Amino acid sequence: MKKYLIRRLLSGIVVLWLVLTLVFILIHSVPGDPAQIIAGDLADAKTVADIRTKLGLDQPLWKQYWDLLRGAMTGDMGVSFSYRYSAFRVVIERLPATIELTLVGAILAIPISIALGIVSAVKRNSALDHIAKMITLFGISTPSFWLGIMLILIFSVNLQLFPSMDKSPYFLPGAIWAAITGKPGALWQWARHIILPAITLGAWFTALIARMTRTETLENLNRPFTLTARSKGVSQLRIIWDHVLPNSLIPIITIAGIQIGILLGGAIVTESVFMWPGMGRVMIDAIFARDFPIIQTATLIFAVIWVGINLLIDLIYVAIDPRIKLG
C-alpha cells in the first residue's frame, strides 16, 4: 500500500509537469499580445514594447518556461498582468468561493441523484420511474447558462426571493458562527445567495449521476448474486444495500470524481451568470486578457486538486472492490 501511495504521488508530479508544459505551449501558440491589451488602442509601439519588457515577455521562451517550472516548485507563479500582484495570491483568494459552490452543489446533488437512480432502477417502468427519468432527462439536456438565467428571471426578478449575483460575505462556517453569536439572519443570507448558483451547477451533475446509478443498479439487479440472494429470501432493501450498491459504486464514483473535477474547473459558466467571485471567472477573464501567470497558476491549482481527487478515488476503489489488484 505504501509503495502504491508513493508511486501515485510521483506520477501526480509527472501530471503536474505535463500540465504546465501543455499550458505553456498553448498560451504561447495562441495569437494575442497581453502587452497590447493592457496598453489599449491608443498606445504607440514604444509603450507596448516597454510594457512587454515590464511583464517579462521579451525574454526567450526557454527562459520563461524555466521560470515557470521553478516558480511552480517555489510557489512564486509570477505577477498577474492584469491585477499587478502575485498570481498565486489572486487564485488562492478566489478558490474558496469556487470550492464552496462546488461542494454545496455536489452535496445537494449526490443524495438526490443516487436516490433517484435507485428508485428508478428498482421500480423499473413504473410511474415513479417515468417521472424520475423525465427529471433526469431534463437535467441532462439543459444548457446550464440558460438554466441559470431562467432561474434568475423567475426567482430574482419576478419573485424577488433570491439575489441575482454575488455571494454573501460569509462562508458556511462563518455564517453558522454568526448565526449562533447573534446574527440569525446570516445563515439565511448565506443560503439565499448560494442556492440558485448551486442548483444551476448541480443540475447536470445530478442528472448524470442519477442515470449512471440507474444503469449500474439495473445491471447489478440482474446479476447472479442478486438472484441468488433473492431466492434465499433476502429483502429487496437488504439486497440493494449490501450487494447492489457496493457494486454500482465503482463506476459511479468514477463519474462522480470526474464530475467534481469538471464542476470545479467548469463552474465558469455558472460563475459568469451569477457573478460568483470564484476561480472560474478569474480563469475566463485571464484567458481573454492573455494574463499568462494567472492562466498557468489557476490551471496548476486545478490540476493539483484533480490529482488529489484521483488519488482519493483510487484509494476508495481498493477499499471497496477487493478484486482490483493494484498491479
Added chain:
Amino acid sequence: MKWKYPIGRRDFLKLTGVMSATMFGAPIWGERNLAWGQDKGVFEEFGTAYSETIVTLDPQNTTALGNGLLNPYLFDFPLDRDGQTNEMVPQAATGWEAKSDTVWRFHIRQGIKFWNGNPLTAKSFAFTQNRIIDPKFVSPQRNWYAQIDKAVVVDPYTVDIICKTPFPAYPALLSNVPILDEQYYGSHNLDHTTANPMGSGPFIFKKWNRGIGVEMEVNKNYWMPPPPIKVLKYYGIQEAETRTASLLSGQTKIISGIPLDHFERIQKAGLRAEGKPGPRIVFGAFNQKIKPFDDMRVRQACNFAVDNRKIMNVFMKGMGEVMNQPLGSAIFGHNPKLPFYDVNLDKAKSLMRDAGYPTGLPHPVTLELVPGYALNLLEVCEAVGYDLRRIGIQVKVQPRENADFRARRPAATGDPNFGPLFAGSWGVASFDASSYLPLLLDGKGAYGRNYDEKGEKWIEKTNSIVDKQKRLKELHDLEAYFHEQCPFIWLHVQPNTYAMSTDHDFNARVDERLTITKMKKIK
C-alpha cells in the same frame, strides 16, 4: 494684437471670471457641508454598475473604461466635464490659461485634502502628470501625453505643463487625470497601489471585492457637499441581463451600457432609461490593401448601399446619430456642411459598374468584428451584410475573439489579409479630433488600414495648429476629404445608455460616465 492663444478670447475672459469667483466663493462652499443630506435624507447604500470589472485600482496603470467610471468617486480631477453641456469646467483646478504656445498654466484650488490628511497642491498635480509620462513607470496611458515634456511647480498652487510641441487638446484630456497624493504614491510601489488607492474624492475607498466591485464610503470632509450616499458600491457586471436584473431588484440604482432592447422592460417597471449620443462612434472599415477596396468608387458604392439611417433607427432606437465623416457632431473638427450618403441603390450600382463590377464581386468577403465592441454590433454588421448583398457583395460576418482581433488588426504588425471588411468602435471623452483621427486613419494607429499617405500627413498637420479657428477650418477640409474618400462605411454615433431608479436625479451624461457628484435624492 493677434490673439495667438489656443483658447478663444471669450473663453479666456470667462475663465478669469470663474477663477476669481471661485477664490472668493471657496469659504461659502465649506459651510455647505453641514447641510449634507439633511433635506431629503440619505441613501444608506447606493449601487452603480457598468459592464467592466476593475482589475487595478491604480488609475495610471490601466486604460480601461471601468476605471474611468470609478475614478470620479475616489479622486478629483483638474478639470471635469459638465454632464449635460459637455464643456470643460473647473474642478480641482480653479482656472487655466495658455502662458504660451507650449505652456499651459493651471491654478489649483485651495482646501482640498486627501483622505490621509495631506493637502492637494500644485505638487500633487505635477507629480501626477509626471508619473504618467515617467519612462520607468511605464503607464499604458503614456503616449496620450507624449507631447508633454514635464510638469513644473511654480508656486504651491500653480502648475505649469511644459509641452514639447503645441498641445491644444490638452485641457480636454484632464477629466481623465485623477490627481494623486504625491507623498503616498511616491513612497509606495505598484504592488501596493494597485489595490490601495489614496485619493481626495467624495468617497473613501473601503474594500475591493475582486471580480465583483468596489465598496466606498462617503467622505464627509470633501471640499464640496458630497452626494447623499453613505455607502457607494461600484459593480462590474459583464452580463447585460444580470446588470439589468440588479437594477430591477434594487441592488443598483444607476447602470450604464445597457442594450437598447432593455429600455422597454425597464420603463415598464416604472424606472428611467435614457440614451444620449456620446463620444463613441461605430463604423465599418475597409482594408484598402485588398482589391477591390482600394478603389474609391467601390467604397462609395458600399456607402450608398448601406442604409445606415435605418440601422441606427432600428438598433439604436433613433437615439444615436447617423454619420458621414470620421468625427461625430460633438467632436471638435466635425464639418456640419457635408451631405449624407443616403441610400441610393442606383447610384451604388452605377459606381460599381464604373469600377468594373457590374454584377458585384465574384467571391464572398469577410466582415470581421468583436461582438462586444459596441451595442448590438453583431446585428449591425449582419444588417450591413444584407444591404451589401443588394449590390452583389456577398458578406460573411465573422465574429472574432478580442485579443485575436487586436493582434491582427494593426497595419504595421498585424495580418495583411485582415478583413477585407471589419467593424470597429472608438470613443474618448476628450471630444477632440486629435484623439480620433490618428487612431482611425493613420497607418500607425490601431485601426488605420486606409494606407493614405496624404491623409496621414494632413492629420499630423492639424494636430499641431495652435490657432483654434485655423485648426477648425483645416479640420473641416480634412473631414470633407475623408467624406469623399470613404475609408469607412459610415454608421452611427452610439448613444450612452443609462437606466436609473426614480429616487434620485441623475441624468444621462454625454461622456459615458457615472459621475454623481451633484446628484440629489428625490424621494
Added chain:
Amino acid sequence: MRKNLMAQVAVVCVLIVVFMALMAPVFGFDKRADEGDLELRKLPPFWDEKGNLKYPLGCDAQGRDILSRIIYGARTSFFIALVAVSIATSVGMTIGLIAGYYGGKIDDLIMRVVDAVISIPGLLLTLVAVTLWTPGVLNVAIFIGLTHWVWQARTARSKILSLREEPFIVAARVSGAGDLRIIFRHIIPNILTTIVVVMTTQIGYMIIVESSLSFFGMTGSTISWGWDISQGRDYLSTAWWITSMPGIAILITVISFNILGDWLRDALDPHLRV
C-alpha cells in the same frame, strides 16, 4: 420491444432531426435562416396576437425566421455532435481499453496524460482551435472531440479493471488466448452497453458543449442552436422566444437521443446474450 411509447416517440424525433439536418438546403430554409427583415425584428410566435403564421416561432433580433434557423441549425449542431462523438469515443475507448487491460506502467502513463488533458481548461483549448485555424464547424467539432474523450476512457478503463478479473476472462487467459482475441471476443461485448449509453448521451452533451462555447464567443458557425441561444441572451426578458426556441430544440433532440440510448441499453442487456 417497440411497445415502449416513449422510445417510439424518441425515434420519431431523432428521425425528424436527422431529416431536417439533411434536407434543409433542399427546401430553401437556408435563405430564410440567413436573411432577415429588420421590420420583423423580435416578432413573437404565431400564437401571440402580434404574431404571424408565416413565421410560426417568431423572428430573432435580425428579423430572421426562427423556425428556419432551427431547421438549418440542426445541421451544424448535429454535424458537430456527430464528429465530436465519433472522435471522442474512438479515442477514449481505445485509450481506456489499453490502459485498463494492460495495466501496470502503461496504465499509469496513459492515465497521467489523461489527467493532464483534463486539467487544461477546455476553453483554452478551443481558443487555440478557433484562432490558429480558420474558424469553422469542422475545426470546432474536431477540437471538442479531442478534448472530451476522457469520460469514455475512464469508464472503459474502470469497467475493464473489474472485468479483467472475472472468471471467464482469467480462464481465457490461462488457456492461452491472445490478448487481441480476449479483447475483441470477451471484453468489448461486455462494455458495449455502457459505451452505447455513453455515446448517445454524449451527442446531447456535445451539443450543449458547443452552446457553452458559443456563450463565450467561440463558435464555428453563426447558424447553430448554441449560437442562437447565446445571441438571445440579451433579449431573455423582452423576447424570450429567441433563446427558448433553440433551447427547446436542443432539449427535444438531446432527450430523444437519451431515450434512444436507454432503450438500446435495455435491449442490449449483455446477460441475455451470454
